[in-house]
Amino acid sequence: xxxxRIRVAEDALDANETIARANREDFERAGVAVVNMMSAPGAGxxxxxxxxxxxxxxxxxxxxxxxxxxxxxxxxxIAHLHVPVVQLNTDPGFGGECHLDANMVRSAIPxxxxxxxxxxxxxxxxxxxxxxxxxxxEDARIMVCSVAEGEDKPLKYPLMFRSCELICVNKxxxxxxxxxxxxxxxxNIETVNPDATVIVTSxxxxxxxxAWARWLASFAAE
Amino acid sequence: xxxxRIRVAEDALDANETIARANREDFERAGVAVVNMMSAPGAGxxxxxxxxxxxxxxxxxxxxxxxxxxxxxxxxxIAHLHVPVVQLNTDPGFGGECHLDANMVRSAIPxxxxxxxxxxxxxxxxxxxxxxxxxxxEDARIMVCSVAEGEDKPLKYPLMFRSCELICVNKxxxxxxxxxxxxxxxxNIETVNPDATVIVTSxxxxxxxxAWARWLASFAAE
Numbered sequence: 001x002x003x004x005r006i007r008v009a010e011d012a013l014d015a016n017e018t019i020a021r022a023n024r025e026d027f028e029r030a031g032v033a034v035v036n037m038m039s040a041p042g043a044g045x046x047x048x049x050x051x052x053x054x055x056x057x058x059x060x061x062x063x064x065x066x067x068x069x070x071x072x073x074x075x076x077x078i079a080h081l082h083v084p085v086v087q088l089n090t091d092p093g094f095g096g097e098c099h100l101d102a103n104m105v106r107s108a109i110p111x112x113x114x115x116x117x118x119x120x121x122x123x124x125x126x127x128x129x130x131x132x133x134x135x136x137x138e139d140a141r142i143m144v145c146s147v148a149e150g151e152d153k154p155l156k157y158p159l160m161f162r163s164c165e166l167i168c169v170n171k172x173x174x175x176x177x178x179x180x181x182x183x184x185x186x187x188n189i190e191t192v193n194p195d196a197t198v199i200v201t202s203x204x205x206x207x208x209x210x211a212w213a214r215w216l217a218s219f220a221a222e
Numbered sequence: 223x224x225x226x227r228i229r230v231a232e233d234a235l236d237a238n239e240t241i242a243r244a245n246r247e248d249f250e251r252a253g254v255a256v257v258n259m260m261s262a263p264g265a266g267x268x269x270x271x272x273x274x275x276x277x278x279x280x281x282x283x284x285x286x287x288x289x290x291x292x293x294x295x296x297x298x299x300i301a302h303l304h305v306p307v308v309q310l311n312t313d314p315g316f317g318g319e320c321h322l323d324a325n326m327v328r329s330a331i332p333x334x335x336x337x338x339x340x341x342x343x344x345x346x347x348x349x350x351x352x353x354x355x356x357x358x359x360e361d362a363r364i365m366v367c368s369v370a371e372g373e374d375k376p377l378k379y380p381l382m383f384r385s386c387e388l389i390c391v392n393k394x395x396x397x398x399x400x401x402x403x404x405x406x407x408x409x410n411i412e413t414v415n416p417d418a419t420v421i422v423t424s425x426x427x428x429x430x431x432x433a434w435a436r437w438l439a440s441f442a443a444e
């Protein structure tokens with residue numbers, strides 16, 4: 001089982017775009033497709049990823065880069081499923097950086113088993129603002145939006161919703177217990193990002209998990 | 223009804239502590255107690271505030287400063303309850319600042335009706351990382367933690383939980399529908415911040431709303 005923790009020590013904010021391009025070239029050379037997965041805290045990124053791994057990704061060999069301010073709770077969960085995972089902690093930055101940037105991801109590349117994977121999933125720090133502003137070398141962006149957060153989030157955090165190719169609208173098993181109108185949430189997503197693919201999911205009930213796993217496998221095979 | 227929108231144009235990150243102290247001196251001179259309310263996106267800050275206003279804050283005259291990346295959805299909700307509210311939008315900052323800082327709040331002070339209020343509640347941008355790093359001139363900090371976000375959030379975002387005097391554990395009406403153990407969440411909060419006052423709340427069912435409104439009124443009367 002491949003698992004390493006990397007601590008980010010340097011100020012990594014300069015020249016983000018340049019470094020993101022260099023990362024992407026490295027990933028392309030290795031034949032690895034890369035997705036950057038983002039959400040608010042507790043929207044269910046890790047749980048959805050666990051369900052996709054359990055559902056199976058076909059021939060796709062997955063690797064995961066876990067971004068967190070502190071700790072390795074999520075990396076531990078993924079490692080438990082025998083997927084190679086590298087932990088990036090952002091807490092040595094300015095009180096804890098609220099996002100991953102290209103330079104942080106670059107510092108992790110030597111630890112990633114690129115020759116042994118087809119798809120690298122980067123799980124970003126839970127935050128709906130800054131992660132959208134920093135490309136890290138990804139080919140596509142995924143965000144997870146929990147229905148428990150309310151219908152208005154696409155309107156309040158439009159850059160995040162606009163910058164993603166795939167949006168998983170998660171925790172829909174909770175809808176009967178919320179004052180949230182799914183159709184209105186989907187309409188708000190459509191308003192800010194009409195081009196996004198949207199999958200309605202529940203890591204708890206399993207709804208949409210196969211479609212989400214299929215999306216990942218197809219993306220890796222492109 | 224007092225309602226103004228302010229757009230933050232300058233780079234406001236320097237000398238945050240100095241400016242926070244200046245803000246606090248201005249608030250003290252005006253006899254206004256100030257709380258900084260923080261949470262992840264969609265944890266229910268605005269809904270809890272609406273419930274407290276409806277429950278009544280005794281003699282306390284409340285004013286609200288709403289921080290958002292874009293839009294004025296929350297300010298509109300508060301203004302509807304006849305509470306003076308000022309909107310601060312952070313989007314002219316670097317792609318949208320993910321937090322309020324002391325200088326942004328300072329730019330709003332001339333718009334606040336300080337002579338007519340006893341308590342100023344500053345609703346920060348939804349984010350569990352950076353808002354904890356920037357004091358804005360507050361006397362106390364409140365955070366709202368939705369049980370739908372999971373038990374592990376105090377361990378993943380310890381600075382936020384540690385920096386608050388009051389923690390509202392919200393949306394507890396959802397507990398029967400979640401794989402979340404309230405006792406474990408409370409124990410995790412206790413681990414990172416044993417000194418915090420914790421109130422278990424639901425804006426939907428009304429649980430804990432009176433205790434929360436009482437906390438605000440007592441704080442303003444101190």
